[in-house]
Amino acid sequence: MEEAQRLKNLPPYVFAELDRLKAIEYKKGADLIDLGMGNPDVPPPPEVIEALISAIREPSNSRYPTFDGCDEFRAAVVSWCKKQYGIKVDFESGIIPLIGSKEGLVHFALAFVNPGDMTLVPMPAYPAHFRGTILAGGEPYVLPTSSGTGFLPNLDEIDPEVARKAKILFLSYPTNPTAATADRAFFEKAVAFAKKHKIILVHDFAYAEIYFEGKKPISCLSIPGAEEVCIEFHTLSKTFGMAGWRVGFVVGNLKLIATLKKIKTNLDYGLFSAVQKAAVCAMNLSGDYLERTRRIYQERRDIMVDGLNKLGCKTQKPSASMYVWVPVPSGFDSTSFSMRLLEKTGIVVAPGPAFGDLGEGYVRFALVDSKERISAALSRMEKAGIRWS
Numbered sequence: 001m002e003e004a005q006r007l008k009n010l011p012p013y014v015f016a017e018l019d020r021l022k023a024i025e026y027k028k029g030a031d032l033i034d035l036g037m038g039n040p041d042v043p044p045p046p047e048v049i050e051a052l053i054s055a056i057r058e059p060s061n062s063r064y065p066t067f068d069g070c071d072e073f074r075a076a077v078v079s080w081c082k083k084q085y086g087i088k089v090d091f092e093s094g095i096i097p098l099i100g101s102k103e104g105l106v107h108f109a110l111a112f113v114n115p116g117d118m119t120l121v122p123m124p125a126y127p128a129h130f131r132g133t134i135l136a137g138g139e140p141y142v143l144p145t146s147s148g149t150g151f152l153p154n155l156d157e158i159d160p161e162v163a164r165k166a167k168i169l170f171l172s173y174p175t176n177p178t179a180a181t182a183d184r185a186f187f188e189k190a191v192a193f194a195k196k197h198k199i200i201l202v203h204d205f206a207y208a209e210i211y212f213e214g215k216k217p218i219s220c221l222s223i224p225g226a227e228e229v230c231i232e233f234h235t236l237s238k239t240f241g242m243a244g245w246r247v248g249f250v251v252g253n254l255k256l257i258a259t260l261k262k263i264k265t266n267l268d269y270g271l272f273s274a275v276q277k278a279a280v281c282a283m284n285l286s287g288d289y290l291e292r293t294r295r296i297y298q299e300r301r302d303i304m305v306d307g308l309n310k311l312g313c314k315t316q317k318p319s320a321s322m323y324v325w326v327p328v329p330s331g332f333d334s335t336s337f338s339m340r341l342l343e344k345t346g347i348v349v350a351p352g353p354a355f356g357d358l359g360e361g362y363v364r365f366a367l368v369d370s371k372e373r374i375s376a377a378l379s380r381m382e383k384a385g386i387r388w389s
């Protein structure tokens with residue numbers, strides 16, 4: 001019963017190991033403050049919950065959905081993308097609903113990467129950006145990023161031979177885990193680079209709506225001509241606190257969309273119609289839900305960053321996402337520090353290598369618990385003598 005080589009090629013999935021360690025601590029009765037996984041705790045809008053309940057009562061929604069999504073879903077995506085990002089989406093063939101964007105990202109790699117192909121991945125990265133390539137038998141080529149360059153890859157430095165061979169460039173700004181953002185000039189450069197080298201440009205826009213102080217992230221598809229090379233992945237997981245509902249969508253280049261659809265038609269049956277109806281309600285919602293959500297994450301960010309800095313950690317407040325990415329205190333590596341935190345304080349964080357080797361020396365705090373619990377986490381660290389300097 002030997003597993004396939006493609007699974008053996010994958011690096012360990014750190015979050016699975018984290019779950020195992022958490023289960024042991026919970027069994028001992030520990031009161032864990034779990035800031036490990038980016039698992040949003042802000043509840044979805046009540047109207048969206050009601051929309052799901054009434055959609056479930058409608059018998060036709062229990063039948064298989066269509067791959068393209070229902071008309072209302074596609075209409076809602078078209079108007080959401082126009083309203084939020086100023087981008088034009090083709091109603092007929094420019095959208096596929098996704099069972100979460102992770103599913104779409106990994107299937108996209110399976111749809112385009114042949115064994116031996118190369119993809120370009122700025123690291124540290126959200127694991128699906130490189131694991132899909134590995135599953136497909138390809139090779140993710142690491143574009144190193146660091147705090148010194150705002151965690152943006154230097155596209156000018158890529159070896160022309162690598163650029164010639166590469167099939168996909170994966171970008172995602174605001175970024176998980178580093179919380180870095182990219183401006184219009186960077187996206188213009190990325191689009192020009194992709195066009196010059198005939199590379200597919202994937203933009204994962206998972207944190208499109210989690211930003212602070214009015215610093216709204218831009219869609220890669222808002223760059224003129226981007227639709228010739230680019231496909232953009234969106235999700236309702238973080239925007240509307242719907243991570244467990246598994247709903248996202250992809251928009252952009254029509255040929256890329258058609259190919260992704262080809263692989264998905266062989267793998268799944270599309271997105272549960274009742275969830276589509278709830279997503280329509282979310283995207284059409286008026287009111288201040290998004291503003292309130294941003295305020296919640298911003299307050300948590302402020303408490304976390306101010307508190308860490310009081311413990312000697314010199315870190316800046318990120319302008320987007322729900323993460324605080326910090327170097328570990330000297331004398332530790334990512335794993336030993338994460339273990340120390342878990343054992344001495346009951347705080348769960350994500351060790352940096354979960355996001356590739358270049359994450360070594362860092363941990364990520366996800367802002368997925370209340371202000372009070374984040375303050376409690378900081379007090380626990382102080383009491384346990386955990387300091388950066």
Ligand SMILES: Cc1ncc(COP(=O)(O)O)c(C=O)c1O
Binds near residue numbers: 102172
């Ligand atoms: C950058 C990024 N993309 C995609 C996802 C997955 O989102 P979804 O719930 O839509 O699969 C995450 C989840 O943490 C993420 O951080």
